[in-house]
Amino acid sequence: MFGGVLFILWAAMAAWMLHYFPRHLTDASNPSSSDRTSSSRESGTTAVPSRETDVLPSPTEDLEDCSAFFNIPGLRFQNRIARKGDTFGRLSLQFNLREETLRSLNQANSRTVDLQAEDVVLIPSKDGIFHMIREGQGLSDIAHAYGVPLKEVLAYTRKRSDQELQPGEILYLPGARFLWDTDPAWIALSALSRSTGFMRPISARFTDAYGQRMHPILRKEIFHGGLDLAAGMGTPVMAAQDGKVIFEGPRGNYGTTVILDHGNGLTSWYGHLSQSLVKQGKSVKRGDVIGKVGKTGLATGPHLHFEIRKNNVSQNPLLYIGK
Numbered sequence: 001m002f003g004g005v006l007f008i009l010w011a012a013m014a015a016w017m018l019h020y021f022p023r024h025l026t027d028a029s030n031p032s033s034s035d036r037t038s039s040s041r042e043s044g045t046t047a048v049p050s051r052e053t054d055v056l057p058s059p060t061e062d063l064e065d066c067s068a069f070f071n072i073p074g075l076r077f078q079n080r081i082a083r084k085g086d087t088f089g090r091l092s093l094q095f096n097l098r099e100e101t102l103r104s105l106n107q108a109n110s111r112t113v114d115l116q117a118e119d120v121v122l123i124p125s126k127d128g129i130f131h132m133i134r135e136g137q138g139l140s141d142i143a144h145a146y147g148v149p150l151k152e153v154l155a156y157t158r159k160r161s162d163q164e165l166q167p168g169e170i171l172y173l174p175g176a177r178f179l180w181d182t183d184p185a186w187i188a189l190s191a192l193s194r195s196t197g198f199m200r201p202i203s204a205r206f207t208d209a210y211g212q213r214m215h216p217i218l219r220k221e222i223f224h225g226g227l228d229l230a231a232g233m234g235t236p237v238m239a240a241q242d243g244k245v246i247f248e249g250p251r252g253n254y255g256t257t258v259i260l261d262h263g264n265g266l267t268s269w270y271g272h273l274s275q276s277l278v279k280q281g282k283s284v285k286r287g288d289v290i291g292k293v294g295k296t297g298l299a300t301g302p303h304l305h306f307e308i309r310k311n312n313v314s315q316n317p318l319l320y321i322g323k
Contacts, residue, residue, distance in 0.1 A: 062081070063079070063123070064078060064080070066122070075172065079121060081118060082116065082117055086115045088103050088106075097123070101130075102122075104129045104131070104178060105130040106121060109179060129174070130171065132169070132170055133169045134189075137189060138203075139157075139162055139165070142189070144206065144207075145179065145188060145189045147176065147177050156171070156172055156173055184210075191321040198241045198317070200321060202293065202304055203231075204231040206228070210227055211223065226305050226306050228306075234274060234292045234294075236289045236292060237270055237304055238288060238289055239260060240260075240306070240321070241260070241262050241286050242285050243260035243263075243283070245278045245284065245290070247259040248276040248278055248280055250296070250297075251271070253297050253298040255271060255295070256275065256294065257276075258270045265310050266310055266320075268306070269309065270306060271297060271305035272297050272302075273304075274292045274295070274296065275292045277289055308320050
């Protein structure tokens, strides 16, 4: 559903572009279809698109240039209206692109979403993965999710800080992996864009996910009952939701820990703190500072272990952040 809604919104945006970008913008820079047909007949060959250039193939379908909307150097973008029987797989063959390229650009990250007749399809001139920025997402979050070094993301996007990011802007990540909407990395990125319910306790990227993992110290596979968020020593830690402090102090491998009770069997845990700033029995509000990031307990370096439990059973925090 999430991917489908995004796809509809993206299609509507592309339709808006069709209305505001007159055909003469493309007529001046592209030969007419009749000229291309004549040229092909004279040479007796069919043009084969190259992935190393930014020239799109020229099938007989009507294509509209919309490159000015994206402003990504070295790439051109066109759109067309999908016909009955079109799929991302078929269009990827027709335009000599990977299916993941088309899906990422058209915000179709769900396996249940494919093209339908009359959909507006965006087509880039080169392969690569595209990401649409949403509120709350930072460059380091995006780099970590897509498995691309941050310095490469900075180079590709020509951004220097998160302050330069605009929600709705498209980033081009040629070396990135494709993310389905069921991928934990995609879920984590999506969670950052929501502002209700449990909030992220610190403004930092996720470094270790919920579930089975190879423990960095014990060197064996064990279950990780929360999320690890990387941050500098002493970074303020905020309460993820309104609650009451039911524990604060040393707690085994968790080190210095604060536990908040939110009612209905829900508790949130904040581990490896360098310092607790609240006392047991104190009521706190969402966003109140309750401690500082540290590396107490069983930890390789400064970070926050954030955990949510339901009736004392650990839950995936990503299912609660932003709900």
